[in-house]
Amino acid sequence: MHMFTVTLNKTGGMPLYEQLYQYIKEEITRGRFSPGEKLPSKRKLAAHLKISQNTIETAYAQLQAEGYIRSLPKQGFFVEEIAKNLPLRSSPKTSSLPSEYSLEKPYSKKWQYDFKTNIVNTENFPFDTWSKIVRSVLAEKREKLLHPLPFLGDLQLRGEIARYLYAYRDIQTTPEQIMVGAGSEYLLSLVIQFFGADCPFAIENPGYDKIQRIFQNHHLPIDYINTTQESLDIKRLSRSTAKVLHITPSHHFPLGCVMPIQIRRQALNWANEKDDRYIIEDDYDSEFRFAGKPIPALASLDQNEKVIYLNTFTKSLAPSLRISYLVLPRHLMEQFSDRFSGYASTVPGFEQATLAAFMARGHFERHINRMKRIYKEQRDMFIQTVNKHPLAKNIAIIGQETGLHLLLQVNLNLSEKELVTIARQKDIHITDLSSYYHEDSTDMPTNTIVLGYSGLSLDEIRQGINLLLDSWQQAIGK
């Protein structure tokens, strides 16, 4: 038996049992108490250290729970054999931790004029209405908000989404086919997992870089299908082994175009040719069409349960709300639900109930209409400013009817890289269209710039566009 002496601080903050526990743990860890060695009995140690047996019992129990000592009936407590710590590896980690801001790249640089795409104008969000609904939902539903939700999401919210899709996107569906989730990235990830590791996917080239990354992160075979303002390379699609095609028919990103009915039909026909072919329709900012009525969703033409429809409230309400949804073909629901059964709904019940009430009371529709007016003013200011500029005749504006970005085709004998570099020198952020191409395509443009305007005020748009066009004008010496 190994009696020992430890000086306990009887006036300090740490309980006596914890001091004793820490001391013995340290001794065992450092090998000063050997494996198999017997510890003093509680009675003897208590007498020796002049503390109560209870204190020792608590310390021994904790050591036993963590596996440092073992109790043998009628024999006492014994030190356990503890695996030695292996030495650190020969090349210890440098642990250079990038700073918060270098980790969060999208937030790293503040530009004077940031024409990046996919900024959502949140200044006009009906915050007071939303807050009022939050308070009333809290007061009415109370503890019910804490209960686990169905995997597919709050049933009332799914009902509101079904009504919205019928009224605005010509889609007939039921709440049972709708799944609510924490963002399109999450939902797309589930769809990818659903079709499996060996399923070849096809995506548009050019396309949204984030979509490419999601597919790449799942380590799947990807075919890139060339896309232009007017077409999608259906022949290449048919030659490829792809089974599932991801497209943005209502508003192509980045090309800004609407997919014509011919191509929609061809894409659906491609899917109809084989049982295991499907189309993922990403309808990300279809709400904001400035001329005429909304273009019906591809899903509304689908008579054969071939289209998986994906949309988000991130663009139409606010990025930080993080609510997206999927509409799944009826015949896939059971298999989909089986595969992910046991998964929890990823959107807090509280947010789902608030959004359901917001929609039911007509606020979502009002907000969309209001934002359409505001975004249209921004777009009009953008177009007017370009058209009034001396360079106007050298610049074609593309994709102005829908969504929150457009393209400038700039005929000034400047390359895309030059156009971007000149802008950067004036602290203006714009993006060259080529950078959205995954692989070279004969259709690839050489002088086209992608600009979003939704994050800027009317004055900023006017000043920013004038500064941009002036800087190009200077560069060509006119």
Add this chain to the structure above:
Amino acid sequence: MHMFTVTLNKTGGMPLYEQLYQYIKEEITRGRFSPGEKLPSKRKLAAHLKISQNTIETAYAQLQAEGYIRSLPKQGFFVEEIAKNLPLRSSPKTSSLPSEYSLEKPYSKKWQYDFKTNIVNTENFPFDTWSKIVRSVLAEKREKLLHPLPFLGDLQLRGEIARYLYAYRDIQTTPEQIMVGAGSEYLLSLVIQFFGADCPFAIENPGYDKIQRIFQNHHLPIDYINTTQESLDIKRLSRSTAKVLHITPSHHFPLGCVMPIQIRRQALNWANEKDDRYIIEDDYDSEFRFAGKPIPALASLDQNEKVIYLNTFTKSLAPSLRISYLVLPRHLMEQFSDRFSGYASTVPGFEQATLAAFMARGHFERHINRMKRIYKEQRDMFIQTVNKHPLAKNIAIIGQETGLHLLLQVNLNLSEKELVTIARQKDIHITDLSSYYHEDSTDMPTNTIVLGYSGLSLDEIRQGINLLLDSWQQAIGK
């Protein structure tokens, strides 16, 4: 030129332009207007139909936007060639849609006594305090809540989590290493994607079925490592090709045991042997330990940046809040952040700000302490009821020190299946331990039942356990 006559309803609800658009679209779709055919000029059609040229212009513009017709400068509008609809496939979908409740299996059956695991008691959630913080966060932060969040989550919340981990789990970390996400399933999925498609993973056998399903859904090679109350088969682990090991050291699910220090050391040593080996520590209900102080996390022993720590507020607060977090080793942060850069934070900004304030004001700590008392009362009632029953001497209770479930080893010459079936006849839901085993193991028990008690009141626990034990007693004819 193809002049046509259409009867427009000038008093009805649908705008004239939309009636005209629908009519022409239908004619083109059905092939009654042929590809290449010229449409009447706006002027002529307006005179013919006695409506304004504006109406016709709007209808033509919409048809053009959707690709049904094409405008040729100075020539007019022409019908486009539209791909024919392929016939429906020979075997049209039956479209039998499962009902809401059959899709949502966990919610399908209401038991009289449901001893399922992983129910969270939400009755004692401090709802009024939470509501008060929600209201004050809304009032103070307002529109700021709508802004996009850093990918890793709200910085203040990550600071609170770092403080909590230091105080309660002995883990020293920084907010820069913490990522907040919409549930452990989502975060684990990111970790799996991070290590890649060819990375072999090892998980515990038996284990939590949901964890197995997440790995299976990513279509990855998985090794199942046998686990018992006292050990993890490190030899098998070393023989396997596994690079990343997922374990639940603080409270094994379903075995209910704490991983002893020897095995923790061995697991860390296994990881330290090679540069690309890591351990995912799932610390899912470590908050609820009823005897002594909390067992320090495995991550607190890690001196070599080998442990990826995962925990959730789902168990400690409420399932519908859906907030979990990861602590990543410093040297992985840059690569991790690169891979998922551009992804958005999956938890609404509003929930993150509320939880941060809830923690900062000490409510989380108070709530945990309160729930520990309540769960302990439930557990004590469970144990007392078993011990008072005539069958007590035939039943061993396992795993009672930690967490919200425990095991009964039932020595009555009844198989696990029989034990479960007898319970089912009395409308009592219990689970046999064998069902958590992925593959047979020589360590597999033959007579052990897993029971959660957190969803039941004290009375229900007493009545349910007595009914359960009575029914077994009857079955063996005692």
